[in-house]
Amino acid sequence: MSLLSHFIVFEGLDGSGKSTQARRLASSLASQGKAVRLTSEPTDNPIGRLVRDVLQHRVVTSSKALALLYAADREDHLSNPGYGILKSLDEGQVVIGDRYLHSSLAYQGVSEDMDFLKTINDFPLPGHIIFIDTPVEECMRRIEARGDEKELFDKLEYLKAVRSAFLEVFATLPPGVRYLRVDGMLDADSQARQVEAFLNL
Ligand code: TYD
Numbered sequence: 765m766s767l768l769s770h771f772i773v774f775e776g777l778d779g780s781g782k783s784t785q786a787r788r789l790a791s792s793l794a795s796q797g798k799a800v801r802l803t804s805e806p807t808d809n810p811i812g813r814l815v816r817d818v819l820q821h822r823v824v825t826s827s828k829a830l831a832l833l834y835a836a837d838r839e840d841h842l843s844n845p846g847y848g849i850l851k852s853l854d855e856g857q858v859v860i861g862d863r864y865l866h867s868s869l870a871y872q873g874v875s876e877d878m879d880f881l882k883t884i885n886d887f888p889l890p891g892h893i894i895f896i897d898t899p900v901e902e903c904m905r906r907i908e909a910r911g912d913e914k915e916l917f918d919k920l921e922y923l924k925a926v927r928s929a930f931l932e933v934f935a936t937l938p939p940g941v942r943y944l945r946v947d948g949m950l951d952a953d954s955q956a957r958q959v960e961a962f963l964n965l
Contacts, residue, residue: 767940769891770853772963773861775870775930776896777923778915779903780948781955785896786862788956792965793858801852803841804862811837819915828880831872835884838865842887864890870929871917889941894959895934898948900924 772789776782783804790802806815815833817823825833842849849859865885872881900923907918917923937943944962946955 766888771890772892773864773890779906780898782896799857
């Protein structure tokens with residue numbers, strides 16, 4: 765099993781607050797003078813933009829094709845010779861990811877076969893995974909408060925299934941991966957303190 769020890773990934777439901785925590789960690793590391801890169805999936809690169817077109821109903825495709833698009837976006841995000849995560853890690857940066865392959869196992873896992881998803885997501889694992897676990901009803905309230913158009917997966921029943929799938933995949937992580945679950949109902953400062961304590965910052 766290949767493991768990227770300086771790759772720290774935040775996972776959580778839409779509206780969970782994971783992006784806030786990823787940003788806070790990135791600025792805290794940067795203020796300590798560390799070389800840090802904050803990045804997210806789906807990306808803003810060409811394949812990631814196609815994924816967003818599907819999420820925002822501008823392009824229609826099958827759920828299996830969408831799973832393959834997420835995986836293709838991820839492969840490019842990891843290995844692109846210009847902007848790949850592997851290149852940043854090689855250069856000595858700490859990389860903070862807002863979503864990575866476990867989002868595919870959890871979200872696409874609701875409709876697609878898990879063995880198929882694991883096969884197409886056979887990527888190196890991050891050294892650290894932080895799951896911001898916010899109750900589904902609270903996530904839905906926050907998504908609605910943002911006033912954005914609802915995306916493909918912003919539905920209560922779907923997100924409930926995704927949360928269970930996340931908990932299931934995190935229960936069977938290989939021993940080398942360090943995992944922290946953070947209660948997403950805590951205030952943002954307390955969450956950030958737990959993250960920093962976990963990472964020994
Ligand atoms: P994201 O931009 O993180 O949404 P938000 O900022 O609202 O949390 O992700 C967009 C959507 O894509 C989100 O519903 C989760 C979903 N997703 C998957 O279904 N599979 C994946 O592999 C990834 C990376 C995201």
